Amino acid sequence: MNPIFKWLPHPDYASKLSFSVVYALLASIAVNFFYQPGHIYSSGITGVAQIITTLSKDWLGFYIPVSMALLLLNIPLFFIGWFKIGHKFTIFTGITVLLTSLFVQVLPEETVTTDPMICAIFGGAISGVGIGYALKNGLSSGGLDFISIAIRKRTGRTIGSISIGFNIVILFAAGILFGWQYALYSAIAIFVSGKVTDAVFTKQKKMQVTIITRNxxxxIQTIQRHMRRGITIINEAEGAYKHDKQTVLLTVVTRFELPMLRSAMKESDPKAFVSIADNVQIVGRFYEEEL
Incomplete structure (x- = not known):
């Protein structure tokens, strides 16, 4: 096989491309229908691109479209993705960024409403759905997502919370340059986008599972056939009611893997008692698939 193609996804490349198109469409709708008409500044590199566009139009004397600024700003960040995250992830993120820039350029800017609060809430929600959907399917919107994912791998913090921290700088820049009113509305948009991203991107939410079983x-074999997870075994556990001997199994899965866990339990021991603790914190190594 040609080494150029070894980094491309196997038969699922068509699905990846369709995910890129969906994200690009959602992102362009958020920018052209809500952010730009409402003078709301987006999170991440898109927000920086909007600031550059506004500055070029009002201060510099020549116009740089949001689509062009977005594309140019992403180029140096691809190197972070290539070396720190994964080659396949970076290649398809590049395709996603190209499609997003194209859609932002081609899609007409429509004024759905001039109310900045509505623009902030709906723009942030649509943007968050797009970012979460892309990440959930192994893609990225580019820009600060590269940095956020690299930090999440080291610290375990959620993508949304990391992005909110980065975007404080964008808010200050928007406030100083264009007025604090728009900075505050942009803060609402960024907050909504971060929360919706966390709600959609379920692979980062970890759950502790306790299984009490006689088999x-x-x-264990069925769970590990469905997913790559370590399991801790506690033998000779005793039930308080019948004083019968059972085995306790402990593992941690992501919310994304929960349907696979349920399927594994139904297949291996439908009568087992399973307790799930939501959104646990992990200290130490936790396997995550290569993006």
Missing amino acids: PEEV
């Missing part, structure tokens, strides 16, 4: 070996 530990079958349960």
Whole structure:
């Protein structure tokens, strides 16, 4: 096989491309229908691109479209993705950025409403759905997502919370340059976008699972056939009611893997008792698939 193609996804490349198109369409709708008409500044590199566009139009004397600024700003950040995250991830993120820039340029700017609060809430929600959908399917909107994912791998913090921290700088820049009113509305948009991203991107939400079973070996083999997860075994556990001996299994899965866990339990031991603790914090190594 030609080494150029070894980094491309196997048969799912068509699906990846369709995910890129969906994200690009959502992002361009957020920018052209809500952010630009409402003078709301987006999160991440898109917000920086908007600031550059506004400055070029009002201060510099020549116009740089948002689409062009977005594309140019992403180029140096691709190197972070290539070396720190993954080659396939970076290639398809590049395709996603190109499509987003194209859609922002081609899609007409429509004024749905001039109310900045509505623009902030709906623009942020649509943007968050797009970012979360892209990340959930192994893609990225580019820009600060590269940095956010690299930090999440080291610290375990969520993508949304990391992005909110980065975007404080954008808010200050928007406030100083264009007025604090728009900075505050932009803060609402960024907050909504971050929260919606966390709600959609379920692979980063970890859940502790406690399983009490009489068939530990079958349960362990079935779970590990469905997903790559370590399991801790506690033998000779005793039930308080009947004083019968059972085995306790402990593992941690992501919310994204929860349907696979349910399927594995139904297959291996439908009578097992399963307790799930939501959104646990992890200290130490936790396997995550290469993006």
